[in-house]
Amino acid sequence: MSLSITKINSASTSVKYNYLESDHVLGISVSASYSFSIYETQFVDGDDGLLTGIEALKKAYSRKNIAAKIGLDEFKNGLITNLSFDESDRVRLGTASITIEENLKADNDGILTEFFNNLPSQQDVESITEENTFSRGEGSYSYDRSVSLKYKQDAGGEFLNKARLFIRNIYLGSRPAYGFQIDGISENGRFNLNLKPKISESIDELKKEIKFTENFESNNIRTFGTLPFSNKKTYSIAKNEQGYTTKSYSSEVAALSEPLELNILSRIRFSLTEILNENTGAYGMPIAIEKTVKSDDGVANLSVSFTNDPRQNSTNNIDYVAKKSSDAAFNKYDFDFKINSRGKNHLIAFNNALNYFSGNRNVAYEKIPILFPEITSGQLNEISRNVSFSPFDKSISESISFSTNPAYANSGDGILKREISVSDELQVGRNSVVPMCGDKELIIRNEVGKTLGARSVSVNLVSSNPDIELSSLQIASGELPQSNYFYLNSKRTSYNPLEGRCSANIDFQFFN
Numbered sequence: 332m333s334l335s336i337t338k339i340n341s342a343s344t345s346v347k348y349n350y351l352e353s354d355h356v357l358g359i360s361v362s363a364s365y366s367f368s369i370y371e372t373q374f375v376d377g378d379d380g381l382l383t384g385i386e387a388l389k390k391a392y393s394r395k396n397i398a399a400k401i402g403l404d405e406f407k408n409g410l411i412t413n414l415s416f417d418e419s420d421r422v423r424l425g426t427a428s429i430t431i432e433e434n435l436k437a438d439n440d441g442i443l444t445e446f447f448n449n450l451p452s453q454q455d456v457e458s459i460t461e462e463n464t465f466s467r468g469e470g471s472y473s474y475d476r477s478v479s480l481k482y483k484q485d486a487g488g489e490f491l492n493k494a495r496l497f498i499r500n501i502y503l504g505s506r507p508a509y510g511f512q513i514d515g516i517s518e519n520g521r522f523n524l525n526l527k528p529k530i531s532e533s534i535d536e537l538k539k540e541i542k543f544t545e546n547f548e549s550n551n552i553r554t555f556g557t558l559p560f561s562n563k564k565t566y567s568i569a570k571n572e573q574g575y576t577t578k579s580y581s582s583e584v585a586a587l588s589e590p591l592e593l594n595i596l597s598r599i600r601f602s603l604t605e606i607l608n609e610n611t612g613a614y615g616m617p618i619a620i621e622k623t624v625k626s627d628d629g630v631a632n633l634s635v636s637f638t639n640d641p642r643q644n645s646t647n648n649i650d651y652v653a654k655k656s657s658d659a660a661f662n663k664y665d666f667d668f669k670i671n672s673r674g675k676n677h678l679i680a681f682n683n684a685l686n687y688f689s690g691n692r693n694v695a696y697e698k699i700p701i702l703f704p705e706i707t708s709g710q711l712n713e714i715s716r717n718v719s720f721s722p723f724d725k726s727i728s729e730s731i732s733f734s735t736n737p738a739y740a741n742s743g744d745g746i747l748k749r750e751i752s753v754s755d756e757l758q759v760g761r762n763s764v765v766p767m768c769g770d771k772e773l774i775i776r777n778e779v780g781k782t783l784g785a786r787s788v789s790v791n792l793v794s795s796n797p798d799i800e801l802s803s804l805q806i807a808s809g810e811l812p813q814s815n816y817f818y819l820n821s822k823r824t825s826y827n828p829l830e831g832r833c834s835a836n837i838d839f840q841f842f843n
Contacts, residue, residue, distance in 0.1 A: 374388070467517055559588060582635075584598050592627070595626065598631070659736075752788070
């Protein structure tokens with residue numbers, strides 16, 4: 332695409348040097364104005380072919396950059412900034428005025444020449460600014476760096492490629508010497524460690540401007556293997572009314588190198604291990620661990636709590652309550668027992684509770700005599716037992732009731748309760764009376780015989796055995812009258828299978 336004007340009526344040229352902060356010459360701006368005959372104009376377009384006259388001028392004016400030969404002057408990357416025609420009835424044969432501007436690269440300009448020689452089309456740059464800040468504290472490190480590059484002309488429509496080359500070769504290729512102090516902190520935050528900053532960019536193609544900013548913020552920088560991490564760790568200590576101490580840690584960890592997700596997971600494990608090693612000797616295992624991980628950002632938060640309260644940091648935490656009450660002529664004891672266990676997960680914790688529960692089935696027989704010295708374990712007869720398993724709560728609860736009533740004594744035959752009642756109607760001796768007529772006297776003759784005796788046996792059983800009815804009859808039948816002669820008068824049973832209750836009644840009659 333080129334514009335050619337062979338005959339010039341008049342011409343004028345001006346040259347302007349473009350400075351950056353009055354120190355460096357970015358380029359030279361050449362502005363040339365011409366007056367010429369319209370019919371001497373030609374424009375060669377790769378798509379439309381050869382154009383002449385006004386069509387050639389209009390086509391050239393619409394282009395962002397052109398190559399032109401006007402008289403003896405040549406332009407390689409020009410921009411038409413003004414085009415005008417004389418007022419005439421013969422427009423196509425009249426005269427026209429044109430102004431063309433072109434930016435040329437400057438020659439050597441001292442200390443900044445090497446830098447600007449690598450800047451794409453430096454002569455077309457309108458402005459370039461860069462800002463840098465840096466700070467570090469006792470446990471922190473940060474810097475901000477930003478650059479703004481604006482072109483006044485986008486020769487060839489290559490603005491984005493030029494901006495990419497500038498960011499890659501100049502901005503990122505030359506790092507400020509920040510963080511090179513030797514103070515025990517700055518050594519961990521060198522630029523050459525390739526610590527990952529936050530990047531933001533803004534591109535305006537219409538204004539031909541790019542803004543690029545990188546920001547880096549970190550807490551105390553530590554190294555795990557060869558990987559750098561930002562780590563901020565705080566803890567607090569509190570003491571409760573019973574004098575037990577609770578120590579709570581809060582740790583914020585950030586990966587400072589790629590891949591963020593893999594590195595942050597490695598670092599959070601290392602941070603947790605470090606906290607455990609520092610505290611398990613004094614407190615044992617932690618009572619709470621919470622982790623929050625943002626994989627995309629490479630940031631994790633860790634909370635860990637320890638305590639020396641045995642009710643919270645033991646593997647198995649046992650709570651029990653014993654109560655005593657009166658039941659008729661006997662004493663009754665109620666024992667409530669709960670196990671809360673801890674573990675890496677719910678399943679392990681519940682298995683710990685289950686193992687402790689399985690190995691301590693007689694804990695009630697051990698604790699009640701300690702709390703109530705008037706009773707011994709041998710006097711405790713179990714009335715009822717209820718067990719509740721809660722895997723999600725990692726706990727097991729048990730409630731047991733005892734009585735000193737011997738009816739609940741365990742004989743090892745599966746009968747939970749037995750009551751035996753025996754009632755006897757004993758024999759009575761009979762005498763005969765013989766009156767003596769006339770003398771008003773009575774003669775009594777003793778032991779002429781006895782009345783018939785009777786025994787009633789009642790048995791009440793509570794058992795889960797299916798043959799409870801037979802057992803009740805066998806027990807009742809064993810209570811025979813102490814007599815030489817007896818016989819079974821009646822036999823009755825009553826059985827409730829849902830409640831596991833059965834009663835048997837047997838009546839005997841006997842005589843000597």
